[in-house]
Amino acid sequence: MIDVTSLHKISQDKVSDSVMKGLIDLISDSGLSTISNIIDETFEEADQKDTPITSEHEAYVVSQMVFKNVAKPDYKYIEEEDLLRFFDKDEVHDVLLLFEGAAGTGKIKRSALKNWVVKAYLDRKSLAHSLNDSRTAVKQLHKLATGIVIIVNIAITLLLLGFATTKVLVVLSSQLLVVGFMFGNTCKTAFEAIIFVFLVHPFDVGDRCLIDGVQMIVEEMNILTTVFLKFNNEKIYYPNSVLATKPISNFYRSPDMSDSVEFCIDVATPIDCIGNLKERITMYLNSKPNHWHENHSLVVKDIVDLNKLYMALYVQHTMNFQNMTDRNLRRSDLVLELKRIFEDLCIRYNLLPQDVHLSYKGTIPPAIPFIQTSPNSQ
Structure with missing residues (x-):
């Protein structure tokens, strides 16, 4: 039970x-x-x-x-x-x-x-795929280990029965050296891949990872390669020996992650209005406990050009960014709520007065002569 x-x-x-x-x-x-x-x-x-x-x-x-x-x-x-x-x-x-x-x-x-x-369903599906890929990798490793054990057993058996003499062993060892020279790099790559998959194991099937600045979903794991899916379902094959040398960010294994929204307001905004802004933001975050943690901060980062306050709102989601769609929807709702609060509190940003210079680049039309005549002229 x-x-x-x-x-x-x-x-x-x-x-x-x-x-x-x-x-x-x-x-x-x-x-x-x-x-x-x-x-x-x-x-x-x-x-x-x-x-x-x-x-x-x-x-x-x-x-x-x-x-x-x-x-x-x-x-x-x-x-x-x-x-x-x-x-x-x-x-x-x-x-x-x-x-x-x-x-x-x-x-x-x-x-x-x-x-x-x-x-x-999606979580259990990812678990099923992960178990299947792990089982396949273990079977491949088992076959490799079985082949090595069989070769060693044959060599020991021949030695015990006296069929293998010293000269035969020297010839076989020389051949093994040639094979090792030819496939040494391949064996090294395979060993590094096995260490990466079974010991390091930085991700499972279905995890969202960030590699070389690109977000990808783990689609399939093998001993030598790992298959990823990009946002447009483009498949990318990475050798595990190469992945072992790269920093990998795993969103699925991360705890609840933080987010930020940066904006500017007019430097002439009253301090009381900024205090009301903090209260309204706190009320909104507390009204959605399934989306946001209570701990958040609204800070003034800088005063730019003596006419605007550069501010930032730091919040913490109640999830990590494995499901990027939910993260984007929550952040979008937060930004729209900030816009609504700005409108209610009449918080805005005004540009500084700018000098405007006008110039005429066309051709000057010819002057029309003015002729004055008397009423009695014919």
Whole structure:
């Protein structure tokens, strides 16, 4: 049995080998699929069989089925009393923390449930791919080790039986030196790749990484190469021996990450107005505890040209940047909220007076002669 409460307290960085081995053995022996199982509509039938979710669309369908089965008829939310049919009161509080906006209101929206189910499917899918690639790499390494052991056993057997004399061994060793000279660099590369994959292991399948200034998703891991996907689904093959020499940023393994928004306001803005700006920003961040941590700072970085204040807002997300789409949406909402606050508080930036010089570059038209005549002239 697994105590879920104790499982949540386990830190990914501090889990011991014995605990990890016990969890793996338990999951392996239980026959559970590494991908989420959908709830069949024939739940009450005794011969029900779960089928794995294989796409985001199926995950969306599952979320709709769960919402329909849990929420009251014609309700737009799942409320606490609906969850009490399945969980204890203490567990309901933990469940609400998983869904966006549910911790404060006590209600789970249909969209929040859908996002959570899709995210759970994607996480389990990445785990399944990672396990499959690790299993493939271990099999390849096992074949290589088996070949080396067989060769050593044959050599020892020939020596013990007396079939291999000293002259034969000298000839074989000379041939091995030639092979080592020809394939020495390849063996060195393969050894470095094995060390990188099994000992260093800086990423898993599905992790978002930053390499050479380019963000990429790990698509496939092999012993010698790793396949990445760029933002436009372009595949890039990196030799693992080359990756071992590069600094790699792993967003998925990072803790909750910080972000910043920089802007300028007029130097003539009153101090009281800046204080109101800080209060409004604090109210907005506190109203979205699922998106932002409470710790943030609004600082004045510099006074530029004696007419504008160069300011920066530093905030901390409640997630890392593995899901870059969610990060961009949260930051976009924050920037739009700042614009709304600026409009409400009449905070703006005005340019300094500028000198304007006018010049005429066209040709001067010829002067028309003025002739004055008397009324009596003919």
